[in-house]
Amino acid sequence: MEMGRDLALLAPELTLAAAAMLMIVAEMFRAARLVLAIGLAGLTAATVMTLPMPSVDATVFGGTYRIDLISGWAKLILLPGTALSLLLVRAEIAGRPREGSVQSLVVLVTLGALMLSGAGDMMVVVIGVVLTGLGSFALVAWPRDDAATEAAMKYLVFGAVTGSVMIYGLTFWFGGTGSTLFSGLGQLQGQTLVTIAGLIAIIVGLGYKGSLVPFHFWAPDAYQGAPVSIAAYLSVITKAAAFFAFAQVLRDLPRDGGWPLALAVIAAATMTYGYLAALVQTNLVRLIAYSSVAQSGYFLMGIVALGASGFAVPGILVFAAAYVAMNLGAFAVVLLAGRDLDDLEGFGRTHPWLGAAMVVFLLSLTGIPPLFGFVGKFYLLSAAVEAGFLWLAIIGILNSVLALGVYLRLVVPMYRELRPGGTQGRGNPLTLAVVLVVLVATLFMGLAAGLLPGP
Amino acid sequence: MPLLTIATFLPILAGLALMALPDRSTRTAHAVSIAATGAVFLITLVIWARGIVAGDFAQVEEIAWIPAIGAAYRLGVDGLSLPLVLLTSLLFLLSALYSARVGERAASYVVLMLMLETASLGTFMALDGLLFYVFFEVSLVGMYFMIAGWGYEERQRAALMFFLYTLLGSLPLLLAIIGLYLGSGTFDMRVWVEGTTLGGLPATLALIAMLVTFAVKIPAFPVHTWLPAAHVQAPTAGSVILAGVMLKFGTYGLVRFAYQMTPEAFAQAGLVILAVGVVSALYGAFAALAQSDLKKMIAYTSVNHMGYVVMGVAIAALAAEPRIRTIALDGATLQMVSHGLVTGALFFLVGMLQDRAHTRRIGDFGGLLGRVPWLGWAFILSAFASLGLPGLAHFPAEFQIFLATLNGMPWGLIAILAIVITAALYLRAIAGVFLGEMNDKWADMPDLDRREKLVILPLLVLTVLVGVAPSWLIGMIHTTMTGLGN
Numbered sequence: 001m002e003m004g005r006d007l008a009l010l011a012p013e014l015t016l017a018a019a020a021m022l023m024i025v026a027e028m029f030r031a032a033r034l035v036l037a038i039g040l041a042g043l044t045a046a047t048v049m050t051l052p053m054p055s056v057d058a059t060v061f062g063g064t065y066r067i068d069l070i071s072g073w074a075k076l077i078l079l080p081g082t083a084l085s086l087l088l089v090r091a092e093i094a095g096r097p098r099e100g101s102v103q104s105l106v107v108l109v110t111l112g113a114l115m116l117s118g119a120g121d122m123m124v125v126v127i128g129v130v131l132t133g134l135g136s137f138a139l140v141a142w143p144r145d146d147a148a149t150e151a152a153m154k155y156l157v158f159g160a161v162t163g164s165v166m167i168y169g170l171t172f173w174f175g176g177t178g179s180t181l182f183s184g185l186g187q188l189q190g191q192t193l194v195t196i197a198g199l200i201a202i203i204v205g206l207g208y209k210g211s212l213v214p215f216h217f218w219a220p221d222a223y224q225g226a227p228v229s230i231a232a233y234l235s236v237i238t239k240a241a242a243f244f245a246f247a248q249v250l251r252d253l254p255r256d257g258g259w260p261l262a263l264a265v266i267a268a269a270t271m272t273y274g275y276l277a278a279l280v281q282t283n284l285v286r287l288i289a290y291s292s293v294a295q296s297g298y299f300l301m302g303i304v305a306l307g308a309s310g311f312a313v314p315g316i317l318v319f320a321a322a323y324v325a326m327n328l329g330a331f332a333v334v335l336l337a338g339r340d341l342d343d344l345e346g347f348g349r350t351h352p353w354l355g356a357a358m359v360v361f362l363l364s365l366t367g368i369p370p371l372f373g374f375v376g377k378f379y380l381l382s383a384a385v386e387a388g389f390l391w392l393a394i395i396g397i398l399n400s401v402l403a404l405g406v407y408l409r410l411v412v413p414m415y416r417e418l419r420p421g422g423t424q425g426r427g428n429p430l431t432l433a434v435v436l437v438v439l440v441a442t443l444f445m446g447l448a449a450g451l452l453p454g455p
Numbered sequence: 456m457p458l459l460t461i462a463t464f465l466p467i468l469a470g471l472a473l474m475a476l477p478d479r480s481t482r483t484a485h486a487v488s489i490a491a492t493g494a495v496f497l498i499t500l501v502i503w504a505r506g507i508v509a510g511d512f513a514q515v516e517e518i519a520w521i522p523a524i525g526a527a528y529r530l531g532v533d534g535l536s537l538p539l540v541l542l543t544s545l546l547f548l549l550s551a552l553y554s555a556r557v558g559e560r561a562a563s564y565v566v567l568m569l570m571l572e573t574a575s576l577g578t579f580m581a582l583d584g585l586l587f588y589v590f591f592e593v594s595l596v597g598m599y600f601m602i603a604g605w606g607y608e609e610r611q612r613a614a615l616m617f618f619l620y621t622l623l624g625s626l627p628l629l630l631a632i633i634g635l636y637l638g639s640g641t642f643d644m645r646v647w648v649e650g651t652t653l654g655g656l657p658a659t660l661a662l663i664a665m666l667v668t669f670a671v672k673i674p675a676f677p678v679h680t681w682l683p684a685a686h687v688q689a690p691t692a693g694s695v696i697l698a699g700v701m702l703k704f705g706t707y708g709l710v711r712f713a714y715q716m717t718p719e720a721f722a723q724a725g726l727v728i729l730a731v732g733v734v735s736a737l738y739g740a741f742a743a744l745a746q747s748d749l750k751k752m753i754a755y756t757s758v759n760h761m762g763y764v765v766m767g768v769a770i771a772a773l774a775a776e777p778r779i780r781t782i783a784l785d786g787a788t789l790q791m792v793s794h795g796l797v798t799g800a801l802f803f804l805v806g807m808l809q810d811r812a813h814t815r816r817i818g819d820f821g822g823l824l825g826r827v828p829w830l831g832w833a834f835i836l837s838a839f840a841s842l843g844l845p846g847l848a849h850f851p852a853e854f855q856i857f858l859a860t861l862n863g864m865p866w867g868l869i870a871i872l873a874i875v876i877t878a879a880l881y882l883r884a885i886a887g888v889f890l891g892e893m894n895d896k897w898a899d900m901p902d903l904d905r906r907e908k909l910v911i912l913p914l915l916v917l918t919v920l921v922g923v924a925p926s927w928l929i930g931m932i933h934t935t936m937t938g939l940g941n
Contacts, residue, residue: 108806314523338533368596369589375521380586382633390660393633397626404622415604447520 151225169201272296319376534935624671671707691806736762786855822893
């Protein structure tokens with residue numbers, strides 16, 4: 001009886017897992033189109049099954065996995081995001097060897113991301129981190145050239161070290177509460193040392209996944225070495241999942257351990273460092289990589305306010321949805337334009353619609369209203385202010401100006417006169433379709449924010 | 456009929472329609488632009504005819520937007536916003552007429568202009584804090600692309616400076632809005648303007664944030680440095696909109712947000728604000744005196760005129776007597792409108808001069824009055840208005856501000872010195888450009904054509920009308936300001 005209820009609640013995850021298995025089988029027959037079709041069907045089916053669920057608040061398998069607001073919305077954000085990423089992957093590497101493997105790995109990593117988003121237990125977090133990690137390493141290494149191999153190696157070593165630190169640190173929480181369930185973390189009240197030890201573990205493990213400073217070093221290299229579509233995928237899906245996991249873990253932790261302050265400092269450092277580093281990049285992928293590091297700092301503002309502001313969880317969810325849309329969009333345009341800043345020269349004049357779309361994505365990343373990114377940032381800033389972190393909100397706001405400086409470095413050359421010999425070609429229709437979808441979301445979801453969770 | 460909504464969104468919808476048209480030639484673009492801005496102007500006249508009420512917002516239009524956080528789409532007008540709405544729709548119509556000769560990427564230019572009109576009207580009419588901020592920021596983006604795309608030589612740098620400066624300036628307002636929201640649980644500005652949402656330290660912090668934002672936008676000394684750069688590089692219509700409409704966001708916000716929403720903190724900071732106003736007025740005048748570039752000179756006189764507005768609002772907070780407070784607010788609001796009319800005309804005229812001569816240096820001209828009498832006399836009339844001559848638009852406004860200052864804080868009258876300096880600089884400019892020896896280079900300069908006369912005449916007529924018989928305008932302003940003064 002109990003088991004039956006649990007399995008029904010897990011239908012989206014099970015569907016996705018089944019799809020991933022079928023994709024691997026289809027890949028054995030080298031049927032790349034079939035792999036893609038199964039993947040898209042699985043993702044769509046899982047999304048549809050989730051639609052009636054956001055109001056559910058339950059746990060399954062003895063409290064180890066949560067079906068709640070966060071994990072429900074995580075599915076509604078991550079599954080469509082993954083589907084769009086699959087299309088980008090198809091557009092970029094269609095016909096190349098092992099295309100189907102890349103597609104299957106993407107879906108498997110997303111399964112790991114869902115585990116993270118619904119984690120109610122330390123071991124589920126560990127499984128999620130490992131599942132997302134292993135798949136990601138392989139995805140980054142896929143091009144098999146020196147840059148990709150080096151990036152994947154770096155990513156792997158970084159992941160292995162932070163993962164071990166996390167597992168070691170989590171044992172303190174297990175020792176303190178006698179259980180691996182997060183719902184028992186309330187018992188840590190007063191055990192400051194134990195709280196801190198476990199917290200460091202979580203910050204290291206998930207901070208690496210979410211590319212928080214100072215655990216971000218792998219990100220620019222991995223994004224640059226990987227195919228652009230994989231960089232796009234990793235920068236949105238695994239990152240958003242990391243912050244959903246953060247929210248699942250820390251919302252049960254008593255706020256008295258001083259961790260909000262520690263995370264606030266990391267948030268401030270992450271956004272400032274990310275944008276400063278982005279200011280000096282000339283490689284587009286690296287530039288967006290550093291800008292995504294900075295965006296992690298904004299995510300963290302919501303984590304800081306967990307339990308102290310009604311805006312915290314909605315802020316993380318809305319910002320995640322916005323971030324998936326706008327960052328995928330920016331990467332998709334890079335896929336069409338080229339990986340170098342010089343490739344954008346005159347791009348807005350030769351491709352007026354794509355240029356306008358890129359401007360919208362970048363303004364949304366800056367947080368200019370009424371775009372989607374603004375609503376997310378607004379919730380997060382409100383959360384920080386309400387939680388008493390006015391200074392963090394001020395730093396967040398100052399960084400928006402820095403962000404504008406970063407993004408205008410892309411916008412300005414786009415509208416310069418085209419140098420002779422510039423590209424004129426039309427884009428891949430799949431990529432264009434992805435751009436269109438995320439453009440509509442970025443433009444209008446801000447105005448339709450009433451549909452998304454609010455405080 | 457939701458006329459406010461129609462007026463606000465008609466321009467952007469026309470812009471979108473233009474983008475969808477298969478024929479996006481220069482001619483079609485400008486036709487769409489003139490038709491849309493003309494229609495909006497007529498609609499705002501109807502809004503005016505429908506009237507306002509004392510002590511509240513009139514013609515409110517409201518639809519739920521994000522119910523979870525109490526944000527809604529809310530528009531309305533009162534005696535503070537309606538004059539600015541009328542000014543906005545008029546200046547956009549005239550700019551559309553003037554711009555009809557812009558040939559470079561005309562369709563994009565028109566779309567940006569129309570987007571700016573939507574943002575400007577929305578900023579003045581929004582009664583929801585979040586909605587206000589949305590319009591406020593969209594105007595910034597529009598103006599950035601306007602300057603960067605159609606400006607003069609150094610436009611990229613000027614546009615970047617404008618964008619970074621005013622974004623840095625406007626973000627503190629976001630914090631203030633968050634504070635007001637957390638204090639009241641709604642984004643309804645009608646609740647906020649009651650002035651009881653915040654008190655004590657939060658009110659002071661919110662006020663500081665708002666003052667930073669609006670001081671940059673106004674612009675007040677010492678955060679005015681973006682203005683000359685942006686004006687000099689902006690295309691003519693961009694300058695007109697920037698000076699005539701967008702600077703008013705600052706003074707409008709000063710009254711609507713700072714003065715109304717945190718009244719006690721504002722009164723405590725009144726002396727500082729008054730000092731900022733006085734210094735801006737004097738500094739703007741002196742800086743204008745030092746310019747040899749006509750456009751830069753007029754840009755600096757904006758700092759001077761906006762300084763008077765700041766003084767008026769500060770006096771309204773400081774004065775004890777309700778009568779004085781009302782006079783100060785009446786004067787400050789009228790000054791916003793007058794400045795839009797007069798400075799709008801001056802920027803148009805300098806633009807017309809530059810179209811002919813491709814220079815704006817006073818020293819390059821001379822004796823033009825005989826050659827281009829229309830242009831010359833129009834400039835002389837506007838210049839006289841700008842220096843505050845009785846019978847022209849600035850006089851009734853500045854008179855009320857100074858009258859209130861005399862009754863409230865007599866030392867503030869030191870700012871009157873600025874009028875003398877302004878008079879000197881305008882007379883010098885008139886003498887340098889239109890009088891004296893004629894430079895042979897300009898011997899065949901054509902006078903204003905029909906279209907240019909059509910652009911400039913309404914502004915001149917209104918300048919005289921507001922100067923001679925301001926009661927139709929002051930009456931509307933006064934309806935609301937009596938309530939604010941008490």
